[in-house]
Amino acid sequence: MSFGVGAMSILFQVAYRSYLPSVVSKDELVEANSKLEYATSGAGSIGPAAVGFLVQLLTAPFALLFGTGLYSLSALLFRRINVKETVAAEAGESTLDSIREGLRFVRRNRLLLGIATSSATVVAFSSGYEAVSLLYMVNVLELSAGTIGVMFGISSAGLFAGAWLSSRYAKKIGVGNMMIAGVLLVAIGDATVPLAGGPIAVVILIIVSGGVATEAGIVLFNIGNVSIKQAITPDRLQGRVTSVLVVGSRTAVPVGGFLGGALGEWLGLRETMFVMVIGTAMSAVWLLYFRFWKVRNLGSD
Numbered sequence: 001m002s003f004g005v006g007a008m009s010i011l012f013q014v015a016y017r018s019y020l021p022s023v024v025s026k027d028e029l030v031e032a033n034s035k036l037e038y039a040t041s042g043a044g045s046i047g048p049a050a051v052g053f054l055v056q057l058l059t060a061p062f063a064l065l066f067g068t069g070l071y072s073l074s075a076l077l078f079r080r081i082n083v084k085e086t087v088a089a090e091a092g093e094s095t096l097d098s099i100r101e102g103l104r105f106v107r108r109n110r111l112l113l114g115i116a117t118s119s120a121t122v123v124a125f126s127s128g129y130e131a132v133s134l135l136y137m138v139n140v141l142e143l144s145a146g147t148i149g150v151m152f153g154i155s156s157a158g159l160f161a162g163a164w165l166s167s168r169y170a171k172k173i174g175v176g177n178m179m180i181a182g183v184l185l186v187a188i189g190d191a192t193v194p195l196a197g198g199p200i201a202v203v204i205l206i207i208v209s210g211g212v213a214t215e216a217g218i219v220l221f222n223i224g225n226v227s228i229k230q231a232i233t234p235d236r237l238q239g240r241v242t243s244v245l246v247v248g249s250r251t252a253v254p255v256g257g258f259l260g261g262a263l264g265e266w267l268g269l270r271e272t273m274f275v276m277v278i279g280t281a282m283s284a285v286w287l288l289y290f291r292f293w294k295v296r297n298l299g300s301d
Helices: 002-023 026-058 059-079 096-108 109-140 145-155 159-172 174-196 201-233 235-267 269-281 283-290
Strands: none
Touching: 002 026, 002 201, 002 235, 026 145, 026 201, 096 109, 096 235, 109 174, 109 201, 109 235, 109 269, 109 283, 145 201, 159 174, 159 201, 159 283, 174 201, 174 269, 174 283, 201 235, 201 269, 235 269, 269 283
16 A cells, blocks of 8 residues: 555656646746645645544544545545646557657756756765764764654744745746755755754754755755756656656665665764765756756746
């Protein structure tokens, strides 16, 4: 069942990102993705607490049925969206042909290639960081599980901050520069854990501040790269290009986790975190190389 839920989640992620350009104009994409991020952040923050309450109130099986009902309601609401979309012709074309077409389009487009490489780099090094940072907080900083949980909860405020800042930053500094700023913000936020020291209250304050910065940076980067991808990809290729990019970034997760674990054994936890922070920051080099600083207004770029 878990495999099925995961597969359908990926399918939905690809589908809604590909569908959005049919709903709004190019110059509205950043604003639209910001609002979607608000909804996602809210669900991610409220969801776990709501599930715990429902399990206590209704017991676990009925809580699952309640969740199923919400999925059904979501599907019904999607049915109410009356928008004409462009669907790629599939006559005589195999799934492998579709994948190849998506890969070719990504490889030949400067910005899409930059999104693919920078996203994979961010995801890989962030995954490697996550593989050792929790161990460092427990074993070295000696923070309790409850304290770490509260810290993560407070840090999620960065998700809302990033969504709120994205449309404003995109207008002031440009969408491409917003992505570069987001990557650097993630690296700065991650660096707070291995740098934290002193009284426990100070350590917690430093790490929570860094967590807020990291979450905000991730949102700025994600909204920027998704909006650019949607703006420059023809409607008939939206699904194929999105699939290529999503699969590429998801593939980087186990690679980064393995790298983080291996380096943690070899170099030590603190040193490995610094390596991962530097790797994350180096993602900005891809964005500079592919000239993302020139991407400002999606309506005209």
